[in-house]
Amino acid sequence: MGAEVVEALKDVTLDIEKNEYVALMGPSGSGKSTLMNLLGCLDSPTRGEYWLNGTEVSTMDDGDLAEVRNKEIGFVFQTFNLMPRLSALENVALPLVYAGVGREERLEKARKTLESVGLGDRVTHKPNELSGGQRQRVAVARALVNDPAIILADEPTGNLDTRTSYEIMGLFEQIHKAGNTVIIVTHEQDIAMHAHRIVRLRDGLIESDLPNENFVRMENVVMRAE
Numbered sequence: 001m002g003a004e005v006v007e008a009l010k011d012v013t014l015d016i017e018k019n020e021y022v023a024l025m026g027p028s029g030s031g032k033s034t035l036m037n038l039l040g041c042l043d044s045p046t047r048g049e050y051w052l053n054g055t056e057v058s059t060m061d062d063g064d065l066a067e068v069r070n071k072e073i074g075f076v077f078q079t080f081n082l083m084p085r086l087s088a089l090e091n092v093a094l095p096l097v098y099a100g101v102g103r104e105e106r107l108e109k110a111r112k113t114l115e116s117v118g119l120g121d122r123v124t125h126k127p128n129e130l131s132g133g134q135r136q137r138v139a140v141a142r143a144l145v146n147d148p149a150i151i152l153a154d155e156p157t158g159n160l161d162t163r164t165s166y167e168i169m170g171l172f173e174q175i176h177k178a179g180n181t182v183i184i185v186t187h188e189q190d191i192a193m194h195a196h197r198i199v200r201l202r203d204g205l206i207e208s209d210l211p212n213e214n215f216v217r218m219e220n221v222v223m224r225a226e
Contacts, residue, residue, distance in 0.1 A: 008034035009045075010204040016183065018149070021176045023195035023212075024185045030201040033154075036185045040073050040152045041065045053149055070098050074143030078155035080135045082127040082142075088114060089123040092141045099146060113141045117171060133164035140171055144180075151175055153184045157191055169194045169216075 009031045016022055016039075026032040037043040038050060041057055044065070050058040057068055074095075075081075082091045089110050096106035114123055117137045127135050136156065143151055153172065157165035173194065176182045184195060192198050194216045200207045 007204055009038075012048075012204075012206055014199065014206065014209070016181065019176070019179055019181055021172075021182045021194075021196040021215075022184070023192035023198045024183065024201065025187065025189075025192050025198055026201035026207075027187065029203075031204040032185055032187075032201050035201065036152065036154055036183075039150075039183060040075060041069045070095060070146065072149045074146065074148040074151045076136070076139050076143050076151065076153040076156045078158035080127070080139045080159075082135060082138060084127050087124050087126055088119060088130065088138045088141075091127070091138055092145050095142060095146045110141070110145055113145045114138070116144070117141045131164075132160050133167060136160060136164075136168055137171065140168070140175075144175065148180070150181045150183060153182070155186055155188075156184065157186075157188075165191070173217075 012031075012035065014035075024032045024035060034043070038045055041052070041060075042065075044050075044060070045058050048058065049056055052068065052072060055068075057065065060068065069075075083094070086094075089107060092113055093106045093110035096109060101109070111120070111123055114120055117140055119134060119137050119141065122130060122134060122138075125134075127138070130138065136159075140151075140156075143153075151172070156172070157168055160168060169191065172182055172184070182195075184191065186192050193212065193214065196212055196215050197210070198212050199209045
């Protein structure tokens with residue numbers, strides 16, 4: 001930033017095992033967004049290494065990183081990031097387009113993934129015809145459709161009411177139980193409590209990294225189309 005050098009992260013060492021459910025927490029400016037961008041292969045570190053499923057990705061160029069993102073990581077964003085002119089089905093199928101999957105196969109897989117998040121009857125609806133909770137379910141389905149190793153969610157309930165947030169967190173628990181690694185970035189304590197491990201950042205450093213002994217269990221969560 002001009003003559004000023006800002007170290008967003010400082011000597012961060014972090015291991016996340018397969019099928020963990022981790023929350024990254026911290027106030028604004030703590031470095032959690034930078035860490036999320038590194039974990040999601042959106043940015044490369046200035047120094048140090050990042051290994052993902054046995055491959056060092058920190059030295060890859062943009063093209064290779066894009067391929068890793070599409071194969072290994074499913075993203076869920078606070079603002080949903082859906083294409084407004086596409087149906088729910090077409091939005092979910094987008095990652096498969098980039099993966100080179102044929103039209104018939106990708107639409108069938110997208111349909112099944114929408115059904116798995118409780119939206120089998122909303123496949124033809126466009127985003128403006130869906131509630132906030134339904135749009136986030138579409139975004140979750142899009143993140144899942146490529147069978148990624150990691151689901152990376154950035155403030156996934158930030159634009160949702162309390163009841164809908166509860167349902168979305170129940171959906172993440174089901175995803176975790178199915179074998180996915182789930183990483184949630186949040187500044188909300190009640191959302192972080194759904195994770196099994198909480199990593200807290202402050203001023204670019206890991207302040208604490210502890211198991212969450214009191215994680216919230218989501219029992220009998222009902223999939224609803226609203």
